[in-house]
């Protein structure tokens with residue numbers, strides 16, 4: 001079928017950003033905020049005195065001057081600041097059985113929740129309930145559990161540091177370390193992999209480092225959609241003439257060309273800045289092979305350089321002084337076979353050598369990466385191979401160089417910092433116990449996959465979600481939906497209705513909370529919360545809008561309400577902390593010494609940076625060294641060669657995780673639909689398929705995504721791509737990285753079955 005006749009599919013010729021982005025913002029405001037609205041909200045985003053953008057975790061360069069434009073930040077804000085409401089009338093009009101049939105988009109588009117709700121099984125409706133009764137019911141259900149490990153405390157990464165800290169305190173006072181969290185599905189490969197390599201599970205660069213980098217590598221992330229403010233940074237890098245090398249199976253417009261809406265000349269002249277200097281369409285799941293190939297090329301070039309009387313291309317002083325494991329890594333890499341590297345990566349040896357040459361010709365290198373590296377069976381090893389590559393030339397812990405994981409939710413990193421972890425360290429638990437007079441449990445708890453498995457198997461009986469939409473975000477909806485339906489208690493603390501709320505248990509409650517954009521008044525005083533961005537900068541965020549409903553409570557207040565009902569015996573003065581968030585911060589400081597002078601330091605414009613040892617070449621590992629680590633395999637996805645295609649799941653330009661704003665994906669040329677599968681044109685021809693054909697995507701018995709339309713797209717051979725969350729039905733719950741628990745959302749072996 002020709003492009004023109006295939007509905008909603010038309011290649012996009014423009015740059016990322018530009019007028020299309022401005023039009024999209026205007027559309028978002030019109031759609032969600034009506035005529036009467038307060039668009040000032042948008043303008044207060046990331047200002048010294050405003051709120052932190054709930055969009056992404058990319059830092060704001062200024063935090064002190066006017067707001068920085070970002071289309072997808074604007075969508076996140078208008079979606080939250082919408083004038084639409086899902087109040088008691090809405091729930092009286094729609095039974096749960098009916099709502100279940102709505103799309104994910106329609107559920108959230110009903111608007112902001114306004115009042116606490118309890119599920120009434122007799123009528124199959126959610127009905128309003130008072131806060132006190134809601135807390136009493138939750139407390140009673142929690143106290144009825146026969147063991148604290150029956151409860152799962154999920155966190156999605158929008159929660160502030162203050163909310164997350166109280167939440168982990170609640171769970172530990174109650175008696176469990178079951179902390180499934182969104183980062184388990186996201187950068188857990190980073191949180192597990194990097195501490196072993198460099199002693200810290202966070203990025204080592206600051207925004208300023210980008211001003212000094214001589215080359216930037218972008219592996220498996222899509223900033224045009226997911227971290228749009230990063231494009232301004234990348235634009236500056238190319239303007240300086242520093243190369244940007246991309247490894248991504250799909251051609252992503254934001255990595256190719258960017259028209260900066262902040263630059264009037266570019267806008268007026270319709271000019272654009274090219275971003276990538278080299279774009280390598282690595283095979284899906286081919287990064288480990290590519291990274292090993294780059295190191296192999298580097299070792300060879302280093303040897304040749306030494307032979308020719310040079311100093312070599314490795315930073316030998318750094319390696320000797322700061323690392324262990326070099327000899328073993330060298331032997332491992334030199335033992336790899338080029339033919340195998342080419343086959344696994346889908347890139348030619350010449351291409352990989354070219355990438356490596358850019359790497360060794362640059363004095364200072366930053367490597368950025370996202371879900372394309374982490375969401376694989378060997379995601380942890382991928383991250384560690386990237387760290388190896390950087391360590392070989394001392395590219396960690398000096399200006400203009402380092403590793404830069406693109407984090408997910410705007411405060412996912414901060415939530416971890418303040419104690420949301422199923423694997424707590426003993427020293428932290430001792431400080432927590434001393435600060436609050438509790439006896440925290442020592443047994444490690446569940447991550448996200450294990451939590452859903454425990455619910456499925458009946459070991460977990462209760463769930464509280466501090467934000468998020470876990471049942472939809474998780475692999476295998478059939479398994480996760482059934483797991484939720486078996487529960488005794490399902491509590492969702494959220495801003496909008498989503499499918500996880502509709503998975504009713506014996507007792508189900510929806511507790512509506514304030515969003516980032518809204519005023520949070522406690523004891524008559526407007527409160528600020530704090531968040532930590534991708535670069536470990538902690539700063540304050542203060543909402544300005546009038547809350548969507550007078551009945552909304554803040555996340556800290558809701559957590560305190562649950563805590564008082566569930567663990568009344570704990571001698572913790574919850575109300576005192578909630579009355580003034582400075583007191584929560586003082587407690588955070590007491591438990592986490594890195595937050596010294598917390599309340600003073602967040603009052604400084606721009607906040608402060610938390611210590612990241614590796615940024616200063618202080619390696620917080622057992623032996624005080626950075627480690628070269630081996631990966632036993634080059635195959636990220638182990639022996640799954642027998643299916644014709646490997647499917648990766650991606651985000652459209654008009655979604656925020658499970659929140660579907662609209663059905664468009666502008667840069668990939670898709671309008672008004674999401675039921676598409678992107679495939680390489682030559683692969684289509686080789687399999688006797690045509691663009692426009694209707695196919696079922698089959699991952700195994702019972703794992704079928706039916707009725708998708710094929711779209712020819714510049715994507716690596718052998719790869720196909722479909723949207724998350726629709727494609728989650730193709731991922732088995734058991735399909736995850738054994739070391740980090742991260743689901744393998746980015747490499748699913750599939751075949752395509754043409755629908756007659």
Ligand SMILES: Nc1nc2c(c(=O)[nH]1)N[C@H]1C(S)=C(S)[C@@H](COP(=O)(O)OP(=O)(O)OC[C@H]3O[C@@H](n4cnc5c(=O)[nH]c(N)nc54)[C@H](O)[C@@H]3O)O[C@H]1N2
Nearest residue numbers: 072220221222226284285370371372408409648651656657
């Ligand atoms: N507007 C918006 N912003 C967001 C989000 C959102 O949904 N919408 N989500 C937030 C969250 S929670 C997160 S974690 C981040 C996610 O940010 P990203 O990491 O950018 O997320 P994805 O869209 O999942 O995929 C990234 C890229 O990986 C590529 N890719 C797929 N498979 C492979 C592979 O095997 N190898 C390589 N090298 N690349 C591959 C895809 O083509 C895609 O370009 O964004 C955050 N920001």
Ligand SMILES: Nc1nc2c(c(=O)[nH]1)N[C@H]1C(S)=C(S)[C@@H](COP(=O)(O)OP(=O)(O)OC[C@H]3O[C@@H](n4cnc5c(=O)[nH]c(N)nc54)[C@H](O)[C@@H]3O)O[C@H]1N2
Nearest residue numbers: 156182186467468469473494495496498649657658724745
């Ligand atoms: N196939 C596939 N699956 C994936 C991924 C993938 O790339 N591919 N990515 C994974 C990743 S990286 C992530 S992070 C997860 C996302 O998993 P989650 O974080 O669980 O999901 P979200 O869609 O971000 O959550 C949306 C809901 O959060 C609530 N919410 C919004 N704002 C607030 C707030 O301020 N406070 C509170 N309390 N609630 C709020 C709203 O009710 C909304 O419905 O999905 C994972 N799943």
Ligand SMILES: [Mo]
Nearest residue numbers: 182186408409
């Ligand atoms: Mo994420």
